[in-house]
Amino acid sequence: MAENSGTNNVEFRRLQGCSTDTENMDIIFACDGAASVGQVGNHVAIDLTNAGVGARMCCTAAVGAGSDAHVNIGKRARRVIAINGCANRCVSKIMEQRGVKVAHEYVIATMGVSKIPTLDFNEADVERISKKIAEDLGYDIKAKN
């Protein structure tokens, strides 16, 4: 559902509260790394969140910084989905360090996307990987997108 943001009357879609309803949701943490693979992963997380299938992004950096609220969102989640850009697996390592159990881990660089130093990405890669993850996790995104 869209609501006025109060900023220039632009309508923003409001997300389900991740701190209030976390037990009923899969929580997605993506690295948003400053490379092709990080950007693809971030946009996959956005697409899965916007599909409205019971999965929602949460702030990976806040977990890394030790924010109790965000760590607890991860700990109470129905399932935690970690989307890493590359083999460094920064998201998964952050979760391990903060005691958040990862149910499903993905590494975009092993899914047909080369890690190159660019913030550009191919939308077709985002769509393909979003569909693959949705199939793995039982999300019906076809009806939503």
Ligand code: SF4
């Ligand atoms: S997992 Fe790779 S792309 Fe993502 S933040 Fe770490 S080094 Fe960057």
